[in-house]
Structure formats: C-alpha cells, structure tokens
Amino acid sequence: MRHGGFQITNPTHVRCRFLPEDQTITTELGTTILDAAHAHDIPVETVCAGKGTCGTCRVLVRDVEAPDATPHDKRRLAVTQLANGWRLACQHPVQNGGLYTHPRGIRAVRVVESAGLGRISLDPNVQKIYVKPNAPSVHDHRADWTHIQEQLAAVAGDLEPTREALTRLALIGDAIPAGVTVVIAGNRVISIEPGKTADESFGLAFDIGTTTVVGALMNLNTGQEIAVASAINGQHIYGGDVISRMSVTMRGAEYVDRLHRAILDTVSTITSECLQSSSVPPEHIYEITFVGNTVMTHLLLGIDPSRISYSPFAPTTVDPVALTAFELALPVLPSASVWVAPAVASYVGGDIVGTVLSTDMGRRRNTTLAIDVGTNGEIVLAHQGKLYATAAPAGPAFEGAEITRGMRATPGAIERVRITPLDIELDVIGGDDPIGICGSGLVDAVAALLHVGAVLPNGRLLTQEEMQDALPHLASRVRDDDTGGEFVLAGDPTVEDQSIALHAQDIRQLQLAKGSIRCGINILLREAGLTAADLDRVVLAGAFGSYIDPANALAIGLLPPVSLDAVHAVGNAAGHGARMCLLSLASRVRATDLPGRIHYIELSAVHDFQDHFAQAMQFEQRP
C-alpha cells in the first residue's frame, strides 16, 4: 500500500478519490469500488446492481496499479479499455490511494414539464464530460488529445475532434492536466474548456415564420427557457408571404442570397439579444435547432426555393439538414451543431412537423385535427396512429390583408367584436380609437352578424331596408352600394371617412379563406373515412390560433362542427417542437421519422375539389 500521494495509517480502512466529483472518501477494506461510491452518493451507474453482467459501472483506475481483470471485466470491456486501466467497479475492492474516474450520467433521461404542450424527456444531443487527463512527461510525449481520448474511451468510441476544439485545447495549454470539460455533439467534439463547466450547457431553438421569427435560449441541463426574443423576419421587405418571397428569388441567385442573408441577420439579432439578456457567453451555445415552413428553411440554408412556386411544386429537400453554426456565420461557438427539422412537402413544412411532435399527435390513439391558420393553412389529421396532412391556400384575409379596412394585429386594430341587443362592443389593441380590423376581429364581426341574422348563410349582407325590418337598431350602420353594401363597425356611419366598415366583399374574402381551410379539413376527414363527429380534439396552432375566438371559428364554419370543449389553442406549437428537438434526441428521432409517416394529400389533385370548396365556402346553417 505505497501507491499514490496520500495514504491512511488505519489498516482496516482505505482512502480513495472519485472523478469527476473530485471527492475523497474513506471506506472499509474490501468494499467494492461500486459499493464505496454508492455509500457516498457518487453516482457510478449500474443496471445489474453489482452482478458484473451489465458492464455499465466501468471506471478508470489510476494512481494505483489496476487490479487483474476478472472474467466479467474481460467480457464487458474492450482489450484497449482493459489495457488503459478500465475495470468494472463491482468487480474490485477499492485500493488505498486509488483514483477512480467514472463516466457520469451520460444520457440520463429526465423529464421537463412545459406549459400547455407535451412533456420533454431531457436527453440532449450535447454532452459535456469533465476529464482529468494525464500530464505529458519526458516519458510520455503523447499528444494532449491522446491523453483526453484515453479518459473518454469508456464513454464514447469514435469521437471526431473539430478544429475548433483542438484550437481551444491548445490554448488551455499547461492547465490541461488540471482538468478539462469536453463538449460532444453526436460524435463530434465541438469544444474543450478549461476546468469543470458541465453546468453551463445551452442551445437555441428557432421557429422561422414568414412574418415573425422566435428564438429561445434553453438550458440543456435543466430544460429551462433562459431567454426568448422575437423579431420581424428581415425578409419582410421582399413581401409578406412565401409566394412574394419566391417571386423575388426567381430574379436570380443574387436575390436568393439576399433573402438568405436577411433571415440569417434576423436569427443573429435574436441570438445576440438572448445572449445579452441572459449573460450566457456565445461559446456556451452548442446547438441550434430550426423549424420553419419549407420555403423558410430553404432560404435559411441558402437553397433557391423557386421551384416550390410553380407546378409541380417540388422542393429541393424535405430531409433534416445538419450543419455547423460556422457555415451560417451565426454568432455562437463556430463548431456548434445546427439542425434543421424535416418537412413533409413544399407547403407542409418543418413547422408542422414540430406541431405534430409537440402536440403528440403521432403517438396518441385518439382522433385529432390540428390546424395552423395563416396565408397558407396547414392541416393535419391523426386517426388511430395514422397521419394525414394537406395545405390549403387561404389567402391573406386572416392576416387582415385584402380587407377594406384590414390591418395586422397591431395597436389600433379591432380584435374583438360583440353585437349586444343594444349596441356593438369592440376591443381595440392598445385601447385607443380603432383604425382598422385584424383577422380575429374579422372572424368575430362576421360571426356576430351571422348570429343576429344580418349576414345570411350564403354570405349576403342584408340591405338597409331589410335591416330596418329585421334589426332596426342596426339599420343605420348599413350603407347600401351596388357591390353588396357595407356594415359600419365603428365611427359615425354618416361620414364615410370617419367610420370603419366591413364591406360585403370583405365577407366574401373571409368566405374564400375559411372555405379553403374547411375544404382541406373535409377532404382529410373523407380520406380517413371520418366525419366531424369522430373528432376527439381540434388543435389550433400558431399565433392566429391563439387570437381567434374558438366559438366564432366554429360559428363561421372555419372549424367543423365539434363541441367547443374539444377546441384547444396551443400557441407556438411549432416552436415548442424546435425546443423538443433541441432538448431530446428521442424527440429529434421522432421528428425525423414523422414525414415518412404522414400521408400528404395535394388538394389540387383531388378530383372533386371544386365541389368541396364551393360547399365549404357557405356559412353553416344555424341550428
């Protein structure tokens, strides 16, 4: 017992040390390394509880001679591991002065609760492992990285160090033997940091919307959101929807590059904002995940999306794409992994894959319909484990565009409309006088007018004369004209330019928009052999899904006739999907598999599409 730098004199006890805890313990002679560790709450893993069969309790024995390998050691450890001093902790008693390194809690799965959406099992792609490499000496000139690999041998086999990691390792220099933390993403070593830094592990999850980009800085150890920031997609100057953006990219490769740089600028700005508000240093961001519609993910990667805009609407790729932050010049660790979620088709993108993932539609056995309402409405139906999806071109009415007094949901927009027996009540964003109406206000207004009978099921607005008979207290709000008339929601009805009115043509626009989406829903239901009565749950995803009044969405027939209780707004389910893919490899694997499981239906190829559409445009008959 003359090994190592410290000994004890009591011959019935031995003292030894464990890494990465750097904890010294004293224990009775003859105790196994595994038992000694567990008695002191050092989490050496085991599955078989010490029988020697599972091989998970391996430790690297140092500062003392490694004991002779037992048959269990030989069965469970590779020859090179044995030669390097790895042994099963359950097979050997602790030795006085021994130093035992164990691979701590790799891939230990914890579960993180998340508001509204599914739970995330925490098993990120990124691991940080603290090791204390042997110091080089005149008798051991091996490279620093070789010494580190020796320590990592039991944890991971085929690690590829990046240039970034090696560069950082060299700068740690003489401090390397004091201990370094190795950052691993997949099988790539993406960084090596001085000292113990495993507590500092962060990533970013992005939802790239055509309009808005949202990024969340997540703690990869706890699953907590540390910061969140959003910004208008920098491509907005090239048009509000994906069709306009693609018409720009068709001008040539230079324009593809402009849109590519515009979205990267937005992502970089959001990243910097998250880093600043959280004081997390850029080099502690190890991974970034992205979801977005197919045009947005193409442009994020700099891939010309033009072909998506014309028949037969083929994207370049729908597979997940893995690259590095350096390739996109993002302001984080250059070797950080970037993962872009897969898409289903040109108009059912990675955002919908994220939604299906986070609403757990792919695994639930019940029948769920999910709708992301926007210029392009994406619809997914899950029934008994089968998934169907389609895209319905709704046009911009839900975003307040192409509506006479329409506007985005910004201050001054009427966002809620109620017609009481006496009057009309309006909610205006910001509380000041209204200056226009946004999508949710439009739905409310039409639903209310339908409810009182001022708008007929076919969409026609009553004339002033008809109104005088049926709803005299509202008659003064109707202004007849030869294009269907209009209904004044706010302001003095007698002064046209001081009032905000809903025109018959606006009602028509809403009919077209809701008709398109409802038509998609109906066709998916038919494809699955279902009716609305079979639906257990209707999920409204996305920003608009959160603003819209579910009762009114039912009232105008945007949604099929289900109980109001069955309708759930889940907010940014796509962004939640991006977070799941960041925090959980299992989720990422599911996301990767999902597109292959989703049966995509192209509405324009459905033979009786026109009939479905004409029918879906009608407002429902009130019961």
Next chain:
Amino acid sequence: MRHGGFQITNPTHVRCRFLPEDQTITTELGTTILDAAHAHDIPVETVCAGKGTCGTCRVLVRDVEAPDATPHDKRRLAVTQLANGWRLACQHPVQNGGLYTHPRGIRAVRVVESAGLGRISLDPNVQKIYVKPNAPSVHDHRADWTHIQEQLAAVAGDLEPTREALTRLALIGDAIPAGVTVVIAGNRVISIEPGKTADESFGLAFDIGTTTVVGALMNLNTGQEIAVASAINGQHIYGGDVISRMSVTMRGAEYVDRLHRAILDTVSTITSECLQSSSVPPEHIYEITFVGNTVMTHLLLGIDPSRISYSPFAPTTVDPVALTAFELALPVLPSASVWVAPAVASYVGGDIVGTVLSTDMGRRRNTTLAIDVGTNGEIVLAHQGKLYATAAPAGPAFEGAEITRGMRATPGAIERVRITPLDIELDVIGGDDPIGICGSGLVDAVAALLHVGAVLPNGRLLTQEEMQDALPHLASRVRDDDTGGEFVLAGDPTVEDQSIALHAQDIRQLQLAKGSIRCGINILLREAGLTAADLDRVVLAGAFGSYIDPANALAIGLLPPVSLDAVHAVGNAAGHGARMCLLSLASRVRATDLPGRIHYIELSAVHDFQDHFAQAMQFEQRP
C-alpha cells in the same frame, strides 16, 4: 410489351437501355439483364457470376413494371430497395423498353505507376455517380433530393447532403430529371452537378514544408498529376525553422492567427496557380490532403503549437484531422474534404508518415533506414515489419545557415566540390561566379578534404605548414588563424574579401549536424538490435536528400557504412505520401494506422546519448 417509349417489332428480340452509360441494346428474348449487359460490355458488377448469391448485380428497373422479386432478390435487397424497383440483374430477363440503372464500378481499384516511389492503387475517397432522377409531377411531389436518393439507394446507404450540394441542386432546377452527377466524399454528398461530369474529378495533395510548400493537382480518375506548383512558406518572415516560428506563436493568440493565415495564403496561392495552369474549375476540386511536420500541421489548422517548443514537448494532437475547405477558406469547392495526415510525435510529423507510406517501409520485410535531413533530422528504421523513429536536432548547417559563407541552394551557391590532383573543381548553381556555399557543397568540400587528408578524422584542418608537407599544391589555399584556420575554395586566397573559404568552425558545425543525425541512426539500430551491416536499404528523403552526393554522405559518416548501391534518394517522398492518401483510401487507412505502429524514441531520454553523440561527431577513419 407496351411499356416505355420505344419498342421493337421483332418478337424474338427485346430492346432496353442501361444507365449510367445511356446505351441502348437489342438482345434475344429471355436473356437475363446481367448477361445482356455483359454481352455489350456494360460493366454490371457480379461476384458470384449470376448464381444470385452475391447481391452485387443489383439494378434499378424503370420504364417497365419491375418483375416479381425472386427469393434471391428478397434475400439480398432491402424491402425499400425492392419497393423502389431494385432487382438482381441475374434473376430476371430483360424487358422490352426497360431502363436499367446500375451502380457503376464503385471502388474499383486500379493501379497507377509513379516515378521512383511505390505504386498507388486508385480508390479515392471521392466518387462521382451519374443518376437520372424521376421528374416530380402532380402525382409525385417528393423532393428532388428524395428522387436522387432513390437512385442512389443501391450504391450508398446513409448519405448526408451538405448545404453546398443542396444549394447547387436547387440551381440545376428544371434540368434535374435530365440527369445529374452526385459527388460523394465518404458519406457526405459534397456537390451535385448538371449532366454527366464523372470524368472531371480532381484533388490536391500538399506537402507543407517549413521552408517550401508544394501542391499537386491530381486527376482522381486516372491518378495523373495535372499540375504542380510550389512556393516559399509564407511564414518565412517569422523565421526559418520551426523553433523560431514557435517563439513567435508564444507572443499570443494573435500571432498564432498570423502564422495560420500566412500558411493558408501560401496554400491558396499554390491552389490558384494549379487551377489556372490546368484550367480545372475550383468547384471540381473535391478533396485536399496535407502532410507536414507537426508544427506546420498545427499551424495549418490554427492550433497553437507553442507547447511543442518546451519540455515535455507535447503536441495538441497527432491524429488525422478531417474538415472542409470552407473552414480553411481555401479557393475550391467549399464542401471539399480536407484531410490532414496524422503525426507520430512533436518532431516526427505527418511528412514522415507520408515518407514511410510512400517508401512502403511499413510493409516490406527487409531492413530499411529512411532519413529526412534538415534542421530537424527525422529517422525511421524498419526491420521485419517493426518500425522505429526518432528526431535528431541537426541545426541549420545542412541548409547553409550558421556557416561562414553559407547560403541556401539558390543561384551563386557552390553545390558540388571535387578536389583533383591538380586543382579544385566547383559547380555553382546558375553557373556564375560563386557567392557562397550551400549544404551539399559543404558536405562535398569536407568529404573531399577528408579524402585527401587535409582534414583529419577528428575534424581538424591541417595548418599551412602541415599542408606544405602533405599536399603542397593546396597549401596556398590554407589561411591559418587562432580559431583553427580556413581553406579557400574559390577566389584569390591572398585577398580575403574576394575569396570563399571554409572555416574550421564550419567543419565543426557540419560535425555537430551530421553527428546528431548519425547518433539518432546509431541509437535506432541499437534499439532494434542491429548494426549497419544489417541494413538492406538506406533511403534519403526530402529535397536535401536529393541534392546531397550519397558517396560523400557516406564519406563524412552522415550515413552508417553501407554499400553505395544501398543508398537511394527518393525525392519528395512525403509529398508522394500525400498523393497516395488522396488517390487511395487504402493508403489513407494505412497512414492512419502507421503512427500507432511506430515506436518513437526520444533521444534526450536515452541514458548514454552523450557518448553516442560524441562518437557520432567523429569522421570515419578511412579504410
């Protein structure tokens, strides 16, 4: 028989087409696809010659209905392959109008002869495969990349498309179904090009010397050198040897970056020169391999090499490093693979691994000694399959530095010296009057003076008086002084500043230099239990090894006493190793394994090093 776009009327024959040859053939009804192909020299591969057992003759059947799978098909092909229309060519008769795609000659090994050094088996890491993807249609909206993957399914399983490849694919756009060539490096798809471009496949092999950088542009299909260029290493302004370079990097990270950029600039310049002289477009360079000493490869990658300069001389890594051209901003296809050869130790680098590879020392059974003479002399000994290596710090004498009238081997340098019975004959680089003496001239001069007895075995130069007795015709060339005297090689001996003389101290410098290397050789021989008599072959690698006169290298005892026939100068063996690693995956695998097989001996840790060194400094007694 009504499939496809072309038919024949003769009912006893069928016509079909093969890809990637795009060759239409007519053959008898009932002939198998395999036999039909072989009858027309279409190289569908087979190992079992049609028994259905090897599975290598798989073809993708198109334009006709794929025949029912046989049990052999089912055993050898995956379900997804069968579903996509892959069949074994030996199992099915050709169908009229059928289109058969076969994975052409993947990894077919050819052998390329190379001047002086070993033969290279041609199996590059880079493959180019021509495919004709199905066109997307209103009934098949799958992504372009999905259609291409379908065609590649039988060739390679788990391909990862790079951003670069996807970006290029999108730009091919509507021309994709007309056929594209997919460029694969390892499992990465690094480019996709329109049309058939498999004939255009190039790479670069670099030898990064401390002084000189050499790059060769190689045709990966033929193994031919297309262009070669060299340049002074741009780091030269920071000092001539690795020790000076490292003293600069120790000033801080900014200086590491400066040296990193300097070598990258040199590599970029050479690359551009090779591209210009060959008219090969940058995007057809798919891979670059590098060999270099350990300090140079560290700096190439931007890794601070400072630790190599002080005890215990630990490098950051000796493993091969794989990265992309984009990471080093090299002016070729950004996704091109970059591979940096592994090293053995701090002072036995990837250049020596390249030398061992290209001289085939690792596989020959005979006893070979290889020496790369320079400021740092690297020595490798191979005996019965075992390899030993060491590094001997020779100092700069062989490069003409620290010699009174020393200079590099540039115009004006005396490069050859012969002493005839009547006079002294000199060869001067460029043919003009001499202005100094370079390394090979120094070796010649000392060897000649030893031969005639003007320099004694202990290195002492005769005085003028002694010379008058022994060699009167040379006596006027000796100038005595109190530091050992000097011998005038050229010019008027009576006018000091019009003559070029070899000083006794210069002879001493040469003794130190050759002593260091010879000491290394002797210690390696002892380690292997050998003597000089056991050596079958002595290989002089590197530029200096080509300039030096082997007989004189033996005469001064730089080399151990072997027959002159056994000495071979092999030129830039390191650079040849880089080419082998570029052209042959098998060579690359051998290079990767070599460092683990080489037993490295640190001279400073050899207990009786001083005795060996003192003995090695002596000149040999003439027989």
